[in-house]
Amino acid sequence: MGTRCEGLRDSLSPIAYYEEYSHFRLDCLKIDDNKELSMSANEDLAKERARCDFNVSEITNILDGGIERTKQRKKIESIALSNGKCCDVTPEETLGPKERYENAIRKSCLYTKIVKDQVLTLTGLEVLGSNSSVLRRTADAFFKDISPFLLHLGMFVPTIMGQGTPEQQSYWLPRALDFQIIGTYAQTELGHGTFIRGLETTATYDPDTEEFVIHSPRLTSYKWWAGGLGKTSNYCIVVAQLYTQGKCYGIHPFIVQIRDEDTHMPLPGVRVGEIGPRMGFNTADNGFLGFDHYRIPRNHMLMKNSQVLKDGTYVKVASHSKLTYGTMVFVRVMLVNEVAFNLAKAATIAVRYSAVRRQSEKISGEPEPQIIDYVTQQHKLFVCIATAHALQLSSNWLWKTFSAVLADMRGGNTENLPELHALSSCLKALSTSDSAALIEQCRLACGGHGYMLSSNLPLLYSFVTATRTYEGDYTVLLLQTARFLIKAWEQAESGNPVTPTVSYMEEAVVGNKYKWNGSAEGIIKAAYYVAAGKISSSVTSIRKRMKNGKAFEDAWELTGVQLVAAAEAHCRAVICDVYRKETVRLTANSSPNVKTVMDQLNMLYLSHWALERTGDLLRYTSTTEDDIISCQQRYEELLAAIRPNAVGLVDAFDFPDEILQSTLGAYDGRVYERLMEEALKSPLNAEPVNRSFHQYLKPLMQGKL
Numbered sequence: 001m002g003t004r005c006e007g008l009r010d011s012l013s014p015i016a017y018y019e020e021y022s023h024f025r026l027d028c029l030k031i032d033d034n035k036e037l038s039m040s041a042n043e044d045l046a047k048e049r050a051r052c053d054f055n056v057s058e059i060t061n062i063l064d065g066g067i068e069r070t071k072q073r074k075k076i077e078s079i080a081l082s083n084g085k086c087c088d089v090t091p092e093e094t095l096g097p098k099e100r101y102e103n104a105i106r107k108s109c110l111y112t113k114i115v116k117d118q119v120l121t122l123t124g125l126e127v128l129g130s131n132s133s134v135l136r137r138t139a140d141a142f143f144k145d146i147s148p149f150l151l152h153l154g155m156f157v158p159t160i161m162g163q164g165t166p167e168q169q170s171y172w173l174p175r176a177l178d179f180q181i182i183g184t185y186a187q188t189e190l191g192h193g194t195f196i197r198g199l200e201t202t203a204t205y206d207p208d209t210e211e212f213v214i215h216s217p218r219l220t221s222y223k224w225w226a227g228g229l230g231k232t233s234n235y236c237i238v239v240a241q242l243y244t245q246g247k248c249y250g251i252h253p254f255i256v257q258i259r260d261e262d263t264h265m266p267l268p269g270v271r272v273g274e275i276g277p278r279m280g281f282n283t284a285d286n287g288f289l290g291f292d293h294y295r296i297p298r299n300h301m302l303m304k305n306s307q308v309l310k311d312g313t314y315v316k317v318a319s320h321s322k323l324t325y326g327t328m329v330f331v332r333v334m335l336v337n338e339v340a341f342n343l344a345k346a347a348t349i350a351v352r353y354s355a356v357r358r359q360s361e362k363i364s365g366e367p368e369p370q371i372i373d374y375v376t377q378q379h380k381l382f383v384c385i386a387t388a389h390a391l392q393l394s395s396n397w398l399w400k401t402f403s404a405v406l407a408d409m410r411g412g413n414t415e416n417l418p419e420l421h422a423l424s425s426c427l428k429a430l431s432t433s434d435s436a437a438l439i440e441q442c443r444l445a446c447g448g449h450g451y452m453l454s455s456n457l458p459l460l461y462s463f464v465t466a467t468r469t470y471e472g473d474y475t476v477l478l479l480q481t482a483r484f485l486i487k488a489w490e491q492a493e494s495g496n497p498v499t500p501t502v503s504y505m506e507e508a509v510v511g512n513k514y515k516w517n518g519s520a521e522g523i524i525k526a527a528y529y530v531a532a533g534k535i536s537s538s539v540t541s542i543r544k545r546m547k548n549g550k551a552f553e554d555a556w557e558l559t560g561v562q563l564v565a566a567a568e569a570h571c572r573a574v575i576c577d578v579y580r581k582e583t584v585r586l587t588a589n590s591s592p593n594v595k596t597v598m599d600q601l602n603m604l605y606l607s608h609w610a611l612e613r614t615g616d617l618l619r620y621t622s623t624t625e626d627d628i629i630s631c632q633q634r635y636e637e638l639l640a641a642i643r644p645n646a647v648g649l650v651d652a653f654d655f656p657d658e659i660l661q662s663t664l665g666a667y668d669g670r671v672y673e674r675l676m677e678e679a680l681k682s683p684l685n686a687e688p689v690n691r692s693f694h695q696y697l698k699p700l701m702q703g704k705l
């Protein structure tokens, strides 16, 4: 084995070396062990599928948004997946940082070409809007980590669409959509991410040349974090403080060219690079960017919401001051879907693995059970399936709300923007936080093998945990929702009408305590009463502090912990409500067994959160200990009822193996064979003896070091 491998490393590039060599090693295994790795599917999984009592594709269609959308998704997936060149023969995580980046660019270009040549012609631009999750999902067959192009379609293009004038859009969009230019979104700086009014990059208008001068006055004003900025993008949206006629008008978006379109060299006055290794996103070349009095034409300011005329006059066009924040709202809406889909992947991996894995003895001497038969394992996993459903359906609902508010705003009506901001903020915060925690729960549910990168659970976690921070940190966004809730509470108290998502306050301000009722509707109502109770307590605390002499801002700040909890409770109630209503609506014409299993999952989610919040229920409603006991009993019955359908439920997410990219979660359940196959691809297995033995180990062991 050793002799066949020696010398290869010297003659081949690292990637070619690994590609070449991994075949040798699989060969070697067969020869050395004199037996082939099993190719047959796992029997336990086959049995699980046989016992599933509902039509799997019916639930797939519900989750996709209808049978036609399932067909379209599958068509797009098959176009992308039929291109065999997407595969990595060597796991990308075993490559060095440069090779990983280069490999990510190779795959991004390949994928982009497929999307441009075949997918866009099939779907039109729709695939970049409400249907963009299909593109993201398919892209995961190409990337285990993140594509350096994510920000191009995720934020650069949406910012031009949302913040550019029609003329600007017609100039930039064709070039961007054709990938003649690649862009990103550089807002965050070394010194500020959350407090964007505090950004330090300046764009000062010079009427003599009709240009803006972009400048980074100090180290903390360097842009930091933008995905694809370090090495890939040649353009970016730069968010900077606009100065004209000696006055600062706050932050505005500008399109800035940072690299030469031909040589790709950074342009004079631009300092750009990659920010170094991160917990995840390591193929996304997140970058830094600084400017030294760098000039751009006047019309590179995105001028849909406000303009600077040739003479330097500032003109405000938009009717709402926060429309410049529009791209962030859009991405927050998209992220709810994004994390729902990643949680569904983790649940698929962990449930299938739990059906394959056998461990311990329930009864001494009896065969080891599948670990999915432990009720504690069901408790860990079934809520993950239910949450993936809850977030998927909430994200569809949020998208519809977003589209309706956008349509209003096109007609000049921004009345519903505060409610949309409050909703998208808390749904982004809770969905990312829940998904990250539950993906980690899936990893833990897979024991030691879940810790393997080849399970894909660590990468899913590292990606999703970042979503809790970026596009607005969890706490910060919940505090934004709390602002809205406190105002709404005050309106309800004074008898004024409130918007639909907070209409529960009208009943709650009277001070009634809600009597527990274990039905779905009863639990949802209780959740709203908990939210109302927490909002009311926050209002009381703020008022008390102000009465004791604190300014409103100080009273608000001191009440922060309660405010975050109130916003969290409000959002949980909204998710419970939307999940229930959408489940009932979407299964109205379903077959009886689909209706039953979707109802069970929904009830499981509601009961789970009731039990997680028993303290709140006892405090803010008239729930008794007996009610909690019956809720616990119902929850345990639901675990047992869902158990036979668990594998069917994750199959309904319909992830091809190429997208799941997991040794533990593949459809055929060949867990152990795949783990070994992947282990054999490790570069450390490329030679029987590593050279460090001769350099260090041997001298140490022989006392010659």
Ligand SMILES: CCCCCCCCCCCCCC(=O)SCCNC(=O)CCNC(=O)[C@H](O)C(C)(C)COP(=O)(O)OP(=O)(O)OC[C@H]1O[C@@H](n2cnc3c(N)ncnc32)[C@H](O)[C@@H]1OP(=O)(O)O
Binding pocket: 132, 133, 135, 136, 150, 151, 153, 154, 155, 185, 187, 188, 193, 194, 195, 196, 197, 227, 322, 325, 326, 328, 329, 331, 334, 335, 338, 417, 418, 421, 470, 471, 472, 473, 476, 480, 483, 484
């Ligand atoms: C292909 C598709 C792929 C899809 C996947 C995409 C993946 C992409 C990957 C992405 C990778 C990562 C990419 C990235 O990470 S890009 C960087 C993202 N950065 C952030 O998200 C920064 C977070 N910070 C903020 O948003 C603001 O600074 C906040 C909001 C915290 C405060 O802000 P500010 O200090 O200015 O405001 P104020 O507190 O004085 O409040 C003043 C008033 O304004 C209202 N207000 C505030 N904001 C909004 C709003 N938006 N719409 C409507 N209204 C809004 C507010 O409620 C208040 O109202 P009122 O109480 O006075 O009535």
Ligand SMILES: Cc1cc2nc3c(=O)[nH]c(=O)nc-3n(C[C@H](O)[C@H](O)[C@H](O)COP(=O)(O)OP(=O)(O)OC[C@H]3O[C@@H](n4cnc5c(N)ncnc54)[C@H](O)[C@@H]3O)c2cc1C
Binding pocket: 151, 185, 186, 187, 188, 191, 192, 193, 194, 195, 224, 225, 226, 227, 281, 286, 466, 469, 470, 471, 472, 473, 474, 475, 476, 479
């Ligand atoms: C993987 C990744 C990719 C990213 N991609 C991009 C990108 O493409 N483009 C881009 O522009 N940015 C990007 N970012 C930056 C991201 O948007 C910011 O990191 C994020 O908005 C949080 O801001 P911050 O880092 O300044 O955190 P900080 O605001 O410094 O937060 C630190 C802590 O302080 C708390 N805190 C802050 N303000 C308050 C407050 N008012 N009240 C209470 N608590 C508060 C927070 O809750 C948090 O616990 C990315 C970040 C990551 C991790």
